[in-house]
Amino acid sequence: MRRKNVNYSKYGYIFTFPFVLAFLIFSLYPILYTAVIGFTDMKGIIPKPIHILDNPFQNFKDLLFDNPSFRKSLINTGLLWITNFVPQMLLALLLTAWFTNKRLNIKGQGLFKVLLYMPNIITASTIAVLFSTLFAYPMGPVNSLFQMLGWTDAPVFFLQDKTTARGIVAFIQFWMWYGNTMIVLIAGVMGINPALFESASIDGANGFQTFFRITLPSLRTILLFTLITSMVGGLTMFDIPQLFLAGGPDDSTLTTSMFIYGQAFKGSYMYNRAAAASMIMFLISAILAGILFYVMRDRDASRLKKIQKQKNRKAAIAAREGGVTHGK
Template sequence: MTTTQPKPLRKSKGLMHHINRVGWLFILPAVALILVLCFYPMIEAFILSLQKGKGNNLSWNGLNNYTRLFKDKVYLQAVQNTFFYLIIQVPIMLGIALLLASMLNDKTLRFKGIFRTLIFLPCATSLVSCSIIFKQLFSPSGLVNTLLLTWGWISEPYPFLTEATSARIIIIVTMLWRWTGYNMIFYLAGLQNIDYQVYEAARIDGASAVQQFTKITVPLLKPIILMTTVLSTNGTLQLFDEVRNMTNGGPNNATTTISTYIYKLSFEQVPQFGYASALAYTIFIMVAILALIQMKVGDKQ
């Protein structure tokens, strides 16, 4: 808290009281919008998740939608895929971002500005654009296949996006490309708050680059690492744009995520809003649980 209310004079106590009430009018529009467009829908999603039926023809169904989830092979596959993306992509991305940031946080480094701009550049694209660019790069007649064929590493085009494991990996590669520079910026900002002399002193004491990284950089950036982990987890659990535009969940649901499945259930088939809401609620629960775990772990260290 850097701003402090001036001590009101005895006479103006009533005035300050009045002014603070005016303050509610300033925050009212935003608070009302967030209540109506965020908290209320969460309640309605829960109520919907207890109903069944197609379109707007809904009737009470108890917790049956939730038990149905455990028997739904597509849902289980979607959860498995989502966690596959999460467990592989988030640590690699944050690791590379941290490494890049600590490399760029070097006073003697040349072309620092150019490196930073180029690595940060992918943030300017929409997720749909980068999905399409990467879909071209890895399509059967795309750049990567043509290169590999020309070099003689493969004898026929490899179906990167229509083979289950490679399709998942390409989606991860696309996310890495889009988001690594974004996270790097957070770390760079955090590093700027660490006194450079700490590193100079460590060097004089004979600490290696690796030791400086693990003993100084990582511990001091812990709060920011925690924040980026929570944000990335939240984002990956909702993964939609890339999957829809690169594989549309295929082959055979191998890349489907919870979000693309919700979209299919609600807007591509006869809408099953009740069941889709139960699915949506599970994302919310996962986000909440993972954030809690991450904060607990972050606190302990």
């Protein structure tokens, strides 16, 4: 039995304190420190006095207008994300519709889900070695298969072609993450009220209508979560491009995270430039996230809120006018 006059709320603060402390030390402080470094002349492996630049935005200006490598990394990052995310979402939605369709009643769903999710639990280094071996020149399995089928007369150096290299990296990202996206979407579908599907079935809706009129609208929040996490993951893509091709060939798979790492920890140790690039990516992420939140907002709820505000405003005006009349 709960005792009287006992304040249990303090235990909540006690339990959350370790997380808050860790967040302040290992997340918030580095972010703020990075933001400050972006406006300074901090560089070099030997510690030197740090000064704010005469033009505080000089590092940002140099990156955006005078640094072709950074602009190229931005383009590469966008291309790699879009070319892996679009098919990833389409396939994940297709598999979600397939596995959650009661009419199909697919047998062995658990096994299929495990197999489809499995690439996500394989380490990036293992996958990089696997695909390096598959597309090896001149005796890799893919080259051997192509020559056996007569598709090529001589071995092809796949990893030296820019377009092919980008395509392989995008495919790896797609292959690694579509299973994870599928699991998240299936979990979202399982949270939808079954009565909605039963009502649709009684009303004669087919599978196509049910999916697009009930399932997708009900998954708005889950889709927003998937879009945001995928966007952040895509903009911070590092492990596969770095381990697989180290940004090559000719920087065709160089991502912004790799550029930042190279600026900060290789060569001249341009910490100020790396920090400025990090802040640019932070702003890009924030803007894109804001756009996604706006596009994926619940329009019906927003409309109802506006109507309610108008009613409240009219009621307040009417009450004010009534009070004035009564006073007279």
